[in-house]
Amino acid sequence: xxxxxxxxxxxxxxxxxxxxxxxxxxxxxxxxxxxxxxxxxxxxxxxxxxxxxxxxxxxxxxxxxxxxxxxxxxxxxxxxxxxxxxxxxxxxxxxxxxxxxxxxxxxxxxxxxxxxxxxxxxxxxxxxxxxxxxxxxxxxxxxxxxxxxxxxxxxxxxxxxxxxxxxxxxxxxxxxxxxxxxxxxxxxxxxxxxxxxxxxxxxxxxxxxxxxxxxxxxxxxxxxxxxxxxxxxxxxxxxxxxxxxxxxxxxxxxxxxxxxxxxxxxxxxxxxxxxxxxxxxxxxxxxxxxxxxxxxxxxxxxxxxxxxxxxxxxxxxxxxxxxxxxxxxxxxxxxxxxxx
Numbered sequence: 001x002x003x004x005x006x007x008x009x010x011x012x013x014x015x016x017x018x019x020x021x022x023x024x025x026x027x028x029x030x031x032x033x034x035x036x037x038x039x040x041x042x043x044x045x046x047x048x049x050x051x052x053x054x055x056x057x058x059x060x061x062x063x064x065x066x067x068x069x070x071x072x073x074x075x076x077x078x079x080x081x082x083x084x085x086x087x088x089x090x091x092x093x094x095x096x097x098x099x100x101x102x103x104x105x106x107x108x109x110x111x112x113x114x115x116x117x118x119x120x121x122x123x124x125x126x127x128x129x130x131x132x133x134x135x136x137x138x139x140x141x142x143x144x145x146x147x148x149x150x151x152x153x154x155x156x157x158x159x160x161x162x163x164x165x166x167x168x169x170x171x172x173x174x175x176x177x178x179x180x181x182x183x184x185x186x187x188x189x190x191x192x193x194x195x196x197x198x199x200x201x202x203x204x205x206x207x208x209x210x211x212x213x214x215x216x217x218x219x220x221x222x223x224x225x226x227x228x229x230x231x232x233x234x235x236x237x238x239x240x241x242x243x244x245x246x247x248x249x250x251x252x253x254x255x256x257x258x259x260x261x262x263x264x265x266x267x268x269x270x271x272x273x274x275x276x277x278x279x280x281x282x283x284x285x286x287x288x289x290x291x292x293x294x295x296x297x298x299x300x301x302x303x304x305x306x307x308x309x310x311x312x313x314x315x316x317x318x319x320x321x322x323x324x325x326x327x328x329x330x331x332x333x334x335x336x337x338x339x340x
Contacts (some may be wrong), residue, residue: 007064008066009064009065009066009068009069010064010065010113010117010132010135011065011066011069011074011135011136011138011139012066012068012069012136012139013136014066014068014069016066016067016068017066017067018063018064018065018066019063019065019066019067019070019071020061020062020063021061021062021063021064021065021070021074021114022058022059022060022061022114023060023061023062023111023114023115023117023118023167024058024060024111024165024167024194025078025081025082025111026058026059026078027078027082028058028089028165028194029056029058029059031082031086031089031090032090033058033089033090033165033194033195035056035058035059036056058165060118062114062117062118064117069139073139073142073143074110077103077106077107077110077145078107080100080103080107080145081103081104081107084096084097084100084103084104085104085107085194085197088196088197088233089194089195089196089197090195090196091157091195091196093233094157094232094233095230095231095232095233096155096222096230096231096233097230098225098226098229098230098231101153101222101223101225101230101231102144102145102146102147102223102225103145103146104153104155104199104222104223105146105147105151105153105201105222105223106138106144106145106146106147108147108153108190108192108199108201109138109147109148109151109190109201109203110138111167111192112130112167112169112190112192112201113130113134113135113138115167115169116130116169130169130188131205134148134203134205146223147201147203147223148203150187150203150204150205150207150210151201151202151203151204151223152201152202152213152223152224153199153200153201153202153221153222153223154199154200154201154215154219154220154221154222155197155198155199155200155219155220155222155231155232155233155234156197156198156200156217156218156219156220156233156234156235156236156237157196157197157198157233157234157235157236157237158193158195158196158197158198158236158237158242159196159236159237159238160193160237160238160239160240160241160242161239162193162239162242165192165193165194166192166193166242166246167190167191167192168189168190168191168192168246168247169188169189169190169191170188170189170191170246170247170248170262170263171185171187171188171248171262171263172185172186172187172188172189172202172204172248172260172261172262172263173185173186173260173261173262173263173264174186174187174204174207174211174258174259174260175258175259175260175261176257176258177257177258185205185263186204186205186206186207186263187202187203187204187205187207188202188203188205189201189202189245189246189248189251190202190203191242191245191246193242197233198219198237198242198245199222200215200219200245201222201223202251211253211255211258211260212253212254212255213251213252213253213254213260214251214252214254215245215250215251215252216244216250216251216252217235217237217241217244217245217250218234218235219234219235219237220232220233220234220235247262248260248261248262249261249262271326272326272327274294275291277293277294277295278291278292278293278294279291279292279293279294279296279297279327281326281327283312283314283316283318283329284316284318284329284332285312285314285316287312287313287314288312288313288314289312290310290311290312290318291310292308292310292320292327296308296322296327297322297326297327299322300322300323300324300326300327301324303324305321305322305323306321306322307319307320307321307330308320309335309338309339311335311338315334315335316332316333316334316335317332317333317334317335317336317337317338317339318331318332318338319331319332319333319338
């Protein structure tokens with residue numbers, strides 16, 4: 001039997017029947033983590049996320065993997081992760097042994113790949129997530145129980161209030177003094193919060209040189225693993241710090257001639273335009289524009305900033321704050337909620 005509508009397994013390319021696979025391993029719903037029904041979201045960072053419906057947060061599935069991968073190397077990786085991570089997720093331990101660090105880092109990478117399958121193929125192919133070739137590369141080294149090369153991973157204790165599992169992947173752009181930036185991402189960051197645990201990583205996909213980097217927040221080194229030394233779950237990460245990590249804004253690069261930042265097309269809206277006495281700005285729905293007086297922009301250039309409310313044809317209200325570099329959307333809710 002061949003895959004549905006000509007689809008093939010994202011990892012091995014098999015055309016055999018595709019099976020449903022949990023984005024977050026099914027074992028996570030059985031170890032005591034909060035799993036009450038919530039509204040789930042997925043989508044691009046610079047757009048309003050699409051709702052994935054209301055349900056148990058740890059039960060989201062996708063149908064892009066063949067049975068051989070699902071029940072083979074992926075199952076083995078989940079079993080390894082369950083053994084190592086259960087006590088960490090519940091806040092009952094604070095160290096990962098040296099020989100478990102590679103499998104945990106690979107599990108984070110695989111889980112991030114699965115989460116990306118919730119978005120459309122068109123979005124992924126446009127550079128808004130993980131390049132399709134990454135799935136094949138991970139499959140090719142499935143027996144190593146290690147993440148892809150040119151990767152770095154960290155681990156920390158999460159003390160925020162998100163309450164449920166969250167997976168973020170942010171495309172990244174590397175800049176080198178005197179050279180133009182690439183039109184496509186140079187890598188991506190991966191960030192997962194589950195229970196009391198935060199896992200954070202970065203992978204560079206095609207750079208001709210290494211990038212030596214760290215994070216702005218206190219995190220334990222997970223990968224590459226130090227010989228005979230376990231990874232300590234260092235630091236306590238708040239919700240605000242989580243979002244800084246997840247959005248790719250908490251990296252520190254040792255080389256002053258190299259910059260690392262989120263890839264703008266995936267994380268920032270298009271530039272606003274001056275139309276007469278008004279500023280036209282794109283909205284988070286991706287379909288409409290909103291307007292505000294140009295005087296507010298000129299005031300911002302003088303260091304005087306304002307909050308205001310606007311909206312678009314979708315019926316969405318936006319809370320906007322002007323800053324030196326333009327107007328930033330701080331909230332997108334119903335007009336009644338924004339007004340309150």
